Structures are given as C-alpha cells and as structure tokens.
Amino acid sequence: MPVTLENMPKIVFRFKGVEGANRIDEAMRRGAYSQLGKGMAMAPAAIVDEVKKSNLRGRGGAGFPTGLKWTFVPKDAKQVYLVVNADESEPGTCKDREILFWDPHLLIEGMILASYTLGCTHAYVYIRGEMIREAAVLQRAVDEAYAKGFLGKELPSGRGPYKVDITVHRGAGAYICGEETSLLNSLEGRRGWPRLKPPFPAVKGVFGQPTIVNNVETIANIPAIIEHGGQWFADLGTPRSGGTRILCMSGHLNKPGVYELPMGIPLREVIDKICGGVPGGKRVKAVIPGGSSMPPLDESELDIPMEFDALMSDERIKPVQVKPGVNFDMGGGKILRTMAGSGGVIVMDEDTDIVAVVARIMKFYAHESCGQCTPCREGTGWLARITARLARGEGRPGDVDLCASIAHGIAGNTICPLGEAAAWPMLGFLTKFRADFEKRIKPGLAPERKPDSGRRTPEGYGTGGLIQIGRGAHQHHGGGH
Amino acid sequence: MSEPAPSPGDRLAFSSEALERVAALRARYPNAQAACLPVLHLAQDEFGYISDAAIDLVASTLGLSQAHVWGVATFYTMYHRHPTGKHTLMVCTNVSCMLRGAYDVLGALEKTLGCKAGETSSDGEFTIIEEECLAACADAPCVIAGEKYFLNLTPETAVRMLDEIKAMPPDHVPLSLKKKGGA
Numbered sequence: 202m203p204v205t206l207e208n209m210p211k212i213v214f215r216f217k218g219v220e221g222a223n224r225i226d227e228a229m230r231r232g233a234y235s236q237l238g239k240g241m242a243m244a245p246a247a248i249v250d251e252v253k254k255s256n257l258r259g260r261g262g263a264g265f266p267t268g269l270k271w272t273f274v275p276k277d278a279k280q281v282y283l284v285v286n287a288d289e290s291e292p293g294t295c296k297d298r299e300i301l302f303w304d305p306h307l308l309i310e311g312m313i314l315a316s317y318t319l320g321c322t323h324a325y326v327y328i329r330g331e332m333i334r335e336a337a338v339l340q341r342a343v344d345e346a347y348a349k350g351f352l353g354k355e356l357p358s359g360r361g362p363y364k365v366d367i368t369v370h371r372g373a374g375a376y377i378c379g380e381e382t383s384l385l386n387s388l389e390g391r392r393g394w395p396r397l398k399p400p401f402p403a404v405k406g407v408f409g410q411p412t413i414v415n416n417v418e419t420i421a422n423i424p425a426i427i428e429h430g431g432q433w434f435a436d437l438g439t440p441r442s443g444g445t446r447i448l449c450m451s452g453h454l455n456k457p458g459v460y461e462l463p464m465g466i467p468l469r470e471v472i473d474k475i476c477g478g479v480p481g482g483k484r485v486k487a488v489i490p491g492g493s494s495m496p497p498l499d500e501s502e503l504d505i506p507m508e509f510d511a512l513m514s515d516e517r518i519k520p521v522q523v524k525p526g527v528n529f530d531m532g533g534g535k536i537l538r539t540m541a542g543s544g545g546v547i548v549m550d551e552d553t554d555i556v557a558v559v560a561r562i563m564k565f566y567a568h569e570s571c572g573q574c575t576p577c578r579e580g581t582g583w584l585a586r587i588t589a590r591l592a593r594g595e596g597r598p599g600d601v602d603l604c605a606s607i608a609h610g611i612a613g614n615t616i617c618p619l620g621e622a623a624a625w626p627m628l629g630f631l632t633k634f635r636a637d638f639e640k641r642i643k644p645g646l647a648p649e650r651k652p653d654s655g656r657r658t659p660e661g662y663g664t665g666g667l668i669q670i671g672r673g674a675h676q677h678h679g680g681g682h
Numbered sequence: 683m684s685e686p687a688p689s690p691g692d693r694l695a696f697s698s699e700a701l702e703r704v705a706a707l708r709a710r711y712p713n714a715q716a717a718c719l720p721v722l723h724l725a726q727d728e729f730g731y732i733s734d735a736a737i738d739l740v741a742s743t744l745g746l747s748q749a750h751v752w753g754v755a756t757f758y759t760m761y762h763r764h765p766t767g768k769h770t771l772m773v774c775t776n777v778s779c780m781l782r783g784a785y786d787v788l789g790a791l792e793k794t795l796g797c798k799a800g801e802t803s804s805d806g807e808f809t810i811i812e813e814e815c816l817a818a819c820a821d822a823p824c825v826i827a828g829e830k831y832f833l834n835l836t837p838e839t840a841v842r843m844l845d846e847i848k849a850m851p852p853d854h855v856p857l858s859l860k861k862k863g864g865a
Contacts, residue, residue: 276753292776292815333773334829335734348793368710373758376814390718392757408712451819458820493711493777493815545819547778561780565814572759674769677698 202447204437204463206625213421214461216304223338225345228306230666234351240314240427241358248318252423254431260296261286261379261416262492262543264442264509273403274319274411282412283324284388285420287339288372288379290329292565296447297417299459301328302336302466304421307340309367309482311423313351316365317358319413321365327384330372340369360419376569381414384570385627394573395617412473417449438464439508445539448507450476452548453483465506472503472548483550483619487634491542491560496629498520498539500619509541521625522632523609524602529628533612537625559630560588565622577620580611584627587649599648601638605631692735696743699857700728705741714744718754722761728856730786731762735784759811767809772826773814778819782836783836788812788838794844807848828853 204210215231216222222231229235274281286309289297300308307527308326316324328336330547346352346367356361370388372378378387382396387409406412422444426434435443446464447653448471451457455477462471468488472478479485486678487497489510490505498505498518505515512518518538529537529580549558567585574577584607587600608624608631696704702733707720721744725736732755741751762770771791775784788799791810795803801810818824821833825840827847832840 240783290815292777293819294815294821295817298817324683329817331813331826332757337829359744369718371723373723374760376760387719388716389713390715390754391750392753408716448818449824457822465862489777526795545778547781547819549781553781558777561775561777565776567828568814 203275203439204464205464206226206466209437209445209461209463211461212425213300213304213307213418214459215307217299217461219303223303223305223342223420224308225342225349228304229349233306234306234310234349236424236427237310237351237356240424241317241356241363243427245318245320246315246428249430250598251426255422255434256431256438256441257434258442258509259416259424259428260418260422260447260544262291262540264591266540267415268421269587270403270415271315271319271413273401274413275404278320279323280408280409280410280413282410283312283318283319283321284385284412284414285312285324285326285417286379286381286384286409286414287326287328287332287335287417288384289332289343289543290376290379291494291543292562293451293489293547294543295449295451295460296544298335300417300421301332301339305339306341306346307424309342309346309351310393310419311420312367313356313365314423314427315413315415317360317363320360321413322364323368324387325407326367326369327378328369329378330374331492334389336369343367343369355553375571376565377571377619380619381403384414385412391490392571394571395614395619396521406420438508439510442509446507447544449543449545450548453479453485453544453550453553454548455480458678462507465508465511467490468498468507468546471507471546475546479548479550481550483552486551486553487549487555487630489545489547489549489561489626491540491549492545493588494618494625495542495563496537496539499633506539507541507546512539512541514538519632521629523605523628525635529609529612537629540628553593553628555642557592558589558638559627559638560585560586560592563588563623563635566619568594570623574613574615574617574620576611576612577623580607580620581623581667583607584623586628591609591638594641594643595646596638596642597646597648598642598644600642601631601635602651604638615616692733693735694729694739696725696728696739697856697858700724701743715746715750716743718746719758720750722751724820724857726761729760729853729864730854731765733763755838759796762809765798765802766853768849769805769807769827769850770809770811770853771847772811772816773799774812774814774818774822774824775818776815778815779823782822784823786833786837787825791844808844863864 221227257267258264312324355364375393377383378393383393387393403411442464445461449459485500489497520536523529526643531537563585567581570577607625611620612624707717737751741748773788797803799810802809823835825832832843
C-alpha cells in the first residue's frame with residue numbers, strides 16, 4: 202500500500218531547510234553516518250539483495266533498477282569505480298542541488314555504503330561546474346568526513362578493514378556530461394563526448410575499469426534502505442517503483458517548489474493541492490513531466506500517476522506521432538507516450554506561447570549538442586532555426602512537417618540520447634499542439650528547398666547560422682558562448 | 683584563432699601555492715590527464731582566463747599535448763578564452779525561467795550595464811552570460827554570481843543585485859591572494 206502525503210517519511214529531504222545540518226556535527230546529531238556500522242557488517246551480496254528488493258529505480262532520468270545495475274559489475278573485477286552523477290542540468294530539474302546543499306553527508310554516507318557493496322575504494326562525484334556554491338559545500342563535507350575518519354581510513358567491515366576515498370570533480374559547463382559515458386570521458390580529462398555502448402560502463406567505464414554511475418538522489422536513498430530494509434522502501438512506493446519521489450515543480454504555479462512526494466501521486470493533485478494551482482486561476486495548457494527532453498502532457502492527461510511505468514505506458518496519454526496518424530516507433534513497435542525522466546515538471550498556463558517554448562528548447566539542445574554525430578549536430582541546429590522563425594511568425598509552408606521529419610531523422614541515429622532529448626519534445630509538442638505551429642506559417646513565403654533540389658537556401662543546411670549555436674562548431678570560435 | 687601565437691615573452695608560470703595544489707589534484711586520479719579539468723579551473727583562478735599561454739602551461743605541467751588541452755578548454759563553456767569582467771553574471775533564460783520573465787531580467791541587465799549577453803561592461807565589472815538551466819527552476823528567474831544565487835528576480839531586483847555583487851570578491855582570485863585573506 203503506497204504511502205500518502207500524510208504518513209510519508211522524508212528520506213532524501215530529511216534536512217531540507219534545516220540550517221546547519223550540512224555540517225558534520227549537527228548532521229551526526231541528527232543521525233548521519235549511523236548506518237555505516239550496520240551496512241558494513243552485512244555481506245555485499247546481502248546489500249545488493251536489499252537494494253533489489255527495495256525497487257529503487259535510478260533517479261537521474263532512465264529509471265533503471267539500481268540493484269540490478271549493481272549486479273552488472275564483473276565478478277572478477279579488480280578495480281571498480283563508483284561515480285555519482287551530480288551534473289544536474291536537464292532543464293526543469295533542481296533536486297540534486299537541494300540534496301548537495303542541505304544534506305551532503307547523506308550523499309557521502311550513501312557513497313561509502315555503495316562503494317563497500319561494489320568493491321570500490323575511490324569514488325568520484327562529478328558535480329556540475331555552475332554549482333559553485335554546492336561544490337564548496339560538498340567539498341567541505343568531504344573534508345569533514347575525512348577528519349572524522351569516515352573517509353581515507355580503514356573501517357571495520359564484512360570484507361575486512363575497508364577504506365574509501367571520495368574526490369569531488371567539477372565539470373566546466375557542458376550539459377552533455379550528464380550523459381554517463383560523456384561524464385566518464387570528462388572525468389578522464391577529455392572533451393565530454395559520449396562513448397558507444399557496449400561496452401557498458403559497468404563492464405568498462407572510467408580509466409578502463411568497471412564503473413557504476415548513479416544519480417545523487419539514487420545514492421542518497423541507500424542509507425534509508427540499509428536502516429529499514431528493502432521491503433520497507435518498496436512498500437512506500439508503487440508495485441515496481443520503491444521509495445518516495447522528488448518533483449521539481451516550476452513554471453506557472455502559485456507555489457513552485459521542490460517537493461518530496463509519494464511515488465505515483467497524480468499530477469493534478471500536485472499542481473492544485475501542493476503548488477496552489479496556476480496563477481490567476483488560469484487553465485493548464487501543457488506540462489513537461491520530467492525535464493525538457495520529455496514529451497508534454499496536455500490538460501486532459503493530468504490525472505496520470507507520477508511514476509516511471511505509468512508515464513511510459515498509461516493509455517490515457519496520447520502516443521507521440523511522427524505525423525498525424527503515425528505513431529513514433531521506439532523500436533520493436535513500442536510506442537512513445539512520455540517518461541518520468543528527472544522529475545523536472547514545467548507547468549504552462551493557457552496563455553503560453555508553445556512555439557516560443559519549443560524554440561527555446563531547441564536552441565538549448567542545439568547549443569548543447571557535442572557535435573560528434575551528424576544527425577544531432579546538424580539536426581538540432583536546423584530545428585532551432587526553423588522553430589525560431591516559426592516563433593517569429595515567419596514560418597514557411599511545410600515547416601511543420603519538416604520539423605517532424607528532421608526530429609524523426611535524429612531519433613535513434615546517434616551515439617547518445619541527446620538526439621532523442623531534442624526529437625521527443627519536438628514530436629510531442631507537434632502531436633498535441635500542431636495547430637499552434639500551423640498558425641505561425643506565413644503564407645506566400647517559399648518552402649524550404651529539399652536537399653535533392655540541387656540548390657541550397659542560405660539557412661537550409663550547410664554551415665549558415667549553425668556555427669554560432671553548436672558546441673561542435675563552438676571550438677572554432679574560441680570564446681563564443 | 684583570435685589571438686596571436688604566444689611568444690616566449692607570453693609564458694606563464696604557476697605560483698608555488700598553485701603548484702602545491704596541482705600536486706594535490708594530481709594525486710586524486712590514476713593518471714595526469716584526469717587532472718586536466720581541475721587544473722584548468724585552477725589556471726583560470728590564477729590568471730583570470732584561459733589564454734593560449736595558460737593552455738601551454740597546463741599542458742606542460744601535466745605532460746599533455748597542447749592540442750588536447752586546447753580541445754578541452756574550448757569544449758566547456760566555463761573556461762573563458764578571453765578576459766572577462768570581475769564578476770560573471772550567469773543569467774538563466776531556459777524554459778522555467780523564461781516562463782517567469784527571464785528575458786525581461788536579461789534585458790534589464792543588458793540595458794543597465796550597456797552590454798549584451800556574452801560581453802563585458804565598459805567598467806570591467808561584469809560579464810553577462812546567457813546561461814542554460816542552472817537548476818534553480820522552482821525559484822525562477824535565477825542568476826548565479828560567484829557562490830551566490832539570486833532568485834525569483836524581476837527586472838528591478840536584478841538591477842538592484844548588482845551593487846551587492848560588486849561588493850563580492852572577484853570570481854577568479856589566485857591562491858596566493860586567497861591565502862593572505864584577500865578573498
């Protein structure tokens with residue numbers, strides 16, 4: 202039986218808003234590091250079993266079962282790395298920053314427990330470069346944990362004396378580094394270019410060794426699973442998703458905020474009850490349910506439970522289409538509705554200019570494309586230019602179909618999911634708000650020429666305009682941001 | 683390249699404090715290349731921005747090729763390849779902030795400082811950067827300056843925050859000055 206708002210325990214936000222609890226003495230007075238003794242007396246395999254039983258699913262975006270991921274490390278691995286992904290940068294997502302600032306010791310305790318379980322002796326936190334304040338708070342917390350002997354010193358454990366080191370590694374401004382293989386390249390001191398999978402990081406990750414990459418919120422849940430057991434954690438949630446869920450509520454809301462909520466709470470209840478509804482009593486036009494790469498919901502789809510499986514497969518959510526009547530095929534005939542993603546919920550009221558929003562989203566992905574794969578590097582820039590002219594009311598006849606065609610051409614054809622991250626919202630918004638885009642077509646303008654016409658329009662393809670946006674081309678311009 | 687090739691006279695050197703820090707950073711990783719990002723951050727604090735000479739210094743300090751360090755320094759947006767103002771204003775205009783007036787905030791800052799996003803005010807105090815999502819979406823619109831967040835901004839409060847930021851230490855301060863209590 203899932204918990205309700207009334208009886209839900211706070212797990213990862215236990216210290217949110219508690220001044221001073223990010224210092225080790227105060228944190229310990231409130232229970233931090235109390236699970237190290239219990240956890241490290243357990244056999245690593247027993248911890249994996251508890252985490253599996255807990256139904257903890259990755260909180261970074263994909264929702265992959267954490268316990269299962271941990272079993273992918275080869276049994277004979279000599280050196281294993283745990284890397285915590287604190288590169289929170291999916292637009293609309295602002296939860297890990299709260300954990301890093303208010304409760305860095307919860308993350309460190311979770312990392313020690315996870316490291317012990319995985320056989321990792323040196324764990325890294327890859328923290329987003331722009332989080333200057335959080336990096337300082339986390340580094341101070343790590344220094345405090347060293348001073349207290351939780352890090353860098355042998356602790357008694359089921360494996361014998363066990364020592365864990367933690368290094369905080371700052372990024373330097375690149376959304377792509379939130380993608381795990383790109384993150385590992387960045388940790389290795391390279392450009393943040395994603396790697397082909399396989400090999401998966403659990404087999405060959407950072408420094409060529411088996412590596413588990415977990416999100417901050419995911420790891421912050423580990424001490425509670427050790428304390429109360431996997432079954433307790435599973436019982437908090439829905440049948441296949443254990444624990445609580447953080448939702449980052451932003452956009453047109455009376456009370457935007459970052460809330461720890463029961464897994465599977467209906468979106469409409471969050472908007473109306475928790476966030477006080479939409480300013481001016483306006484109606485909701487669209488909601489992005491899990492960061493800007495996720496297809497939107499419309500007003501008729503707000504009763505969906507905010508939970509991984511429901512957002513993917515609840516039949517009340519209309520499938521994303523590549524053109525009217527043709528569903529987007531995710532492979533094997535699987536259709537795309539939307540996903541829970543990173544928990545970044547962006548609410549847009551009835552007066553929102555949807556085309557301007559999509560143009561901003563496309564500008565973002567064009568800026569952040571790493572430039573490695575042609576469909577993404579060229580396609581995101583092309584989408585950014587077309588949606589920008591649509592937003593200005595200067596769309597050309599055929600632009601709406603062209604956007605869908607470009608997006609469809611990116612999806613599935615790139616090394617990493619940044620391509621999908623641009624294609625999915627493009628197709629999703631077109632599916633549900635096509636008329637908004639059609640209205641921005643200026644009759645009388647010539648349609649963009651087809652590539653096979655033998656003539657190239659100035660902004661059609663080639664380099665026109667792209668160099669200013671794309672990260673791949675960014676290098677040639679030195680300082681341009 | 684927008685800058686001339688470095689001549690021997692353009693060479694930079696790390697202070698003894700900075701070299702100590704390089705050694706400490708290097709010890710956190712199994713190889714020298716992995717220290718490339720943190721040492722570039724350090725170089726930016728030491729010299730204010732990542733000039734060609736700074737790239738050469740980081741490369742020779744870590745035993746990496748200049749091409750590798752150049753590739754890294756130009757890939758990440760937070761390494762400034764040109765001098766910046768004392769304070770960088772990271773102004774988010776991504777969706778959550780945009781829906782709550784971020785472009786009005788950006789416009790007010792551009793007007794007040796007399797420079798556009800990507801440029802530095804003529805008094806050398808501020809560089810405006812139009813940022814992507816800064817993970818403060820529930821308190822939009824948002825600006826980061828140094829270690830401080832400015833949240834729920836309006837054009838008026840954004841302009842008022844400038845005095846507070848001016849009183850803060852500059853973004854990039856060499857370690858030798860930090861130790862003397864300069865920042």
